[in-house]
Amino acid sequence: MTDTAKTYPPSAEMAAAAHADKATYDQMYADSVKDPAAFWGEQGKRLQWMKPYSKVKNVTYEYPDVSIKWYEDGTLNVAANCIDRHLEERGDQTAIIWEPDSPEDEAKHITYKQLHRSVCRFANVLKELGVEKGDRVVLYMPMIPEAAYAMLACARIGAIHSIVFAGFSPDALAARINGSEAKVLITADEAPRGGRNTALKVNADKAFETVEHKCKMLVVQRTGADVAMENERDFWLHEVEGDVSDDCPPEEMNAEDPLFILYTSGSTGMPKGVVHTSGGYLVYAAMTHQYTFDYHDGDVYWCTADVGWVTGHSYIVYGPLANGATTLMFEGVPTYPDAGRFWAVCEKHKVNQFYTAPTAIRALMGKGPEFVEPYDLSSLKVLGTVGEPINPEAWNWYNDVVGKGRAPIVDTWWQTETGGHLLTPLPGATTTKPGSATLPFFGIEPVILEAESGAEISSTEAEGVLCIRDSWPGQMRTVWGDHKRFVSTYFEQYKGYYFTGDGCRRDADGYYWITGRVDDVINVSGHRMGTAEVESALVAHPKVAEAAVVGYPHDIKGQGIYAYVTLMAGEAADEDLRKELETWVRKEIGPIAKPDLIQFAPGLPKTRSGKIMRRILRKVAEDDFGSLGDTSTLAEPEVVDDLIANRMNRK
Numbered sequence: 335m336t337d338t339a340k341t342y343p344p345s346a347e348m349a350a351a352a353h354a355d356k357a358t359y360d361q362m363y364a365d366s367v368k369d370p371a372a373f374w375g376e377q378g379k380r381l382q383w384m385k386p387y388s389k390v391k392n393v394t395y396e397y398p399d400v401s402i403k404w405y406e407d408g409t410l411n412v413a414a415n416c417i418d419r420h421l422e423e424r425g426d427q428t429a430i431i432w433e434p435d436s437p438e439d440e441a442k443h444i445t446y447k448q449l450h451r452s453v454c455r456f457a458n459v460l461k462e463l464g465v466e467k468g469d470r471v472v473l474y475m476p477m478i479p480e481a482a483y484a485m486l487a488c489a490r491i492g493a494i495h496s497i498v499f500a501g502f503s504p505d506a507l508a509a510r511i512n513g514s515e516a517k518v519l520i521t522a523d524e525a526p527r528g529g530r531n532t533a534l535k536v537n538a539d540k541a542f543e544t545v546e547h548k549c550k551m552l553v554v555q556r557t558g559a560d561v562a563m564e565n566e567r568d569f570w571l572h573e574v575e576g577d578v579s580d581d582c583p584p585e586e587m588n589a590e591d592p593l594f595i596l597y598t599s600g601s602t603g604m605p606k607g608v609v610h611t612s613g614g615y616l617v618y619a620a621m622t623h624q625y626t627f628d629y630h631d632g633d634v635y636w637c638t639a640d641v642g643w644v645t646g647h648s649y650i651v652y653g654p655l656a657n658g659a660t661t662l663m664f665e666g667v668p669t670y671p672d673a674g675r676f677w678a679v680c681e682k683h684k685v686n687q688f689y690t691a692p693t694a695i696r697a698l699m700g701k702g703p704e705f706v707e708p709y710d711l712s713s714l715k716v717l718g719t720v721g722e723p724i725n726p727e728a729w730n731w732y733n734d735v736v737g738k739g740r741a742p743i744v745d746t747w748w749q750t751e752t753g754g755h756l757l758t759p760l761p762g763a764t765t766t767k768p769g770s771a772t773l774p775f776f777g778i779e780p781v782i783l784e785a786e787s788g789a790e791i792s793s794t795e796a797e798g799v800l801c802i803r804d805s806w807p808g809q810m811r812t813v814w815g816d817h818k819r820f821v822s823t824y825f826e827q828y829k830g831y832y833f834t835g836d837g838c839r840r841d842a843d844g845y846y847w848i849t850g851r852v853d854d855v856i857n858v859s860g861h862r863m864g865t866a867e868v869e870s871a872l873v874a875h876p877k878v879a880e881a882a883v884v885g886y887p888h889d890i891k892g893q894g895i896y897a898y899v900t901l902m903a904g905e906a907a908d909e910d911l912r913k914e915l916e917t918w919v920r921k922e923i924g925p926i927a928k929p930d931l932i933q934f935a936p937g938l939p940k941t942r943s944g945k946i947m948r949r950i951l952r953k954v955a956e957d958d959f960g961s962l963g964d965t966s967t968l969a970e971p972e973v974v975d976d977l978i979a980n981r982m983n984r985k
């Protein structure tokens with residue numbers, strides 16, 4: 335049992351040097367849940383406000399009138415907090431280290447002063463293109479400094495950014511541009527990753543074929559590839575930038591003005607636009623960054639995520655820069671030019687805190703320790719993981735081979751919706767257990783409910799669905815354009831709580847162990863995907879009659895995508911069609927959604943009322959059909975025999 339496995343207390347040195355040792359954590363945590371308004375009122379002071387807030391918290395989880403406001407009468411500018419206020423003290427300190435895809439190319443060190451100039455100029459370019467406060471701007475960008483400039487430029491002028499991961503298809507991009515009625519799309523000619531270039535501008539052009547409103551395109555030159563530019567619609571950044579000033583005063587924003595929209599997958603329907611606002615989000619991102627990673631002035635911090643995901647928002651850009659940190663931005667992939675790249679970069683830039691995903695750790699673990707051993711990793715002080723449960727084997731490898739047993743591991747559990755970490759160890763305070771996200775962050779009250787009844791389980795040892803009792807400043811405020819969906823997704827099923835969608839166990843020490851999603855969301859290599867999205871892409875293919883998608887355990891990716899497909903009458907189920915469907919899903923959504931296994935099935939198991947029995951499909955996909963449970967309610971029990979006989983995953 336993992337419960338009784340070895341535990342790892344913080345070292346005495348770490349506890350002494352850290353922002354919080356155990357006694358501090360216990361005291362601060364108790365204070366934070368006893369009087370949240372007082373606690374967060376104090377924490378709000380870590381930002382610079384244009385007009386100070388007088389009200390800290392104004393929240394109701396009362397269904398259906400859910401409303402969440404923090405610091406609601408305060409005003410501030412997020413970019414000014416991330417840049418301007420550091421200029422006096424650390425203008426010449428590096429804000430961003432940029433490490434390019436190819437180790438042959440030169441890294442860049444961008445100081446806070448340089449960041450200020452670039453962001454002001456970028457903001458003026460956006461103004462030049464007609465962007466005003468409250469307008470939406472979509473980003474479809476490589477991992478280059480301009481992605482951070484663009485985010486901060488939006489924040490500076492009060493525009494709302496919506497980043498679309500550069501691995502998404504033109505269709506997915508178009509849906510997000512249309513969904514937010516964006517005024518400008520910011521992209522680049524190409525995105526180099528792992529030695530290959532993705533044609534972002536070409537994809538953006540394709541997306542624009544289905545954009546229904548007037549939208550301009552701002553293009554950053556990254557590789558110098560020859561791309562088509564459409565007159566009056568497309569603009570090169572370097573051309574427009576030639577004419578703008580270095581001066582751009584930050585817009586005064588209300589704490590509750592939206593900072594960004596980020597689309598994420600849910601259990602039903604198409605992805606929803608998660609809305610985060612300015613004040614509370616930044617307080618929470620900054621505080622979690624400081625405490626979870628035990629960040630101290632002068633440290634070099636590296637989060638390997640992409641800015642297209644929430645981790646990139648909170649823990650590459652906003653949290654670190656709000657803290658005046660040096661944050662590393664990496665354009666490449668962990669295995670290029672070889673599986674030692676992460677460690678080469680850690681050595682080269684003397685990284686102190688390193689934050690990555692379990693899927694990357696598993697993939698690198700599979701390549702062997704010889705890719706880690708040549709590098710001097712003595713700078714590493716804290717190692718983080720995020721995105722999916724980490725199996726104890728990967729945890730131990732990270733701890734022993736990468737951290738040499740000296741760097742505490744912080745397994746951070748959180749979501750796009752939560753803005754920042756909710757469950758996480760603190761390096762100087764928490765005894766860790768491999769595979770557990772351990773204990774709540776300040777101000778977070780996790781509860782475990784019985785899935786069916788919704789009753790709260792009060793015993794320390796518990797297993798059920800994970801909810802959060804009250805609000806915290808970094809919480810999402812609404813779904814863009816659909817507040818009802820926000821309320822029904824997160825507050826309807828279990829009244830009075832925020833429902834996370836995750837299953838969870840609490841052990842005898844009160845430690846939390848995330849057991850995975852309890853809804854139809856799957857987690858593939860740490861990327862969140864709704865099975866409904868993949869199904870709707872599949873059924874859009876003319877030869878497909880019906881499709882059902884489930885997750886199954888995958889050694890590297892955590893979960894793989896398993897698709898059951900029923901074809902139109904007369905279509906041949908062969909290898910060619912299987913390939914064609916894989917390509918089709920890549921095109922409809924993007925490479926991350928490509929099914930790992932496709933099983934052609936003459937029929938899907940359904941109840942007499944026509945509901946697909948996913949429980950059975952999951953069992954067959956797991957190769958665990960001995961325990962199918964009750965199949966007596968099936969309309970045609972014999973389809974199950976066919977599914978089993980032709981299953982694709984055989985252990």
Ligand code: WTA
Nearest residue numbers: 720721722723745746747748749750848862
């Ligand atoms: C899962 C990523 C276990 C979880 C920041 C959650 C995790 C979903 C962990 C959110 C973790 C994230 N341990 N599971 N440390 N971190 N998850 O929105 O299922 O992309 O609900 O946010 O990832 O994914 P999202």
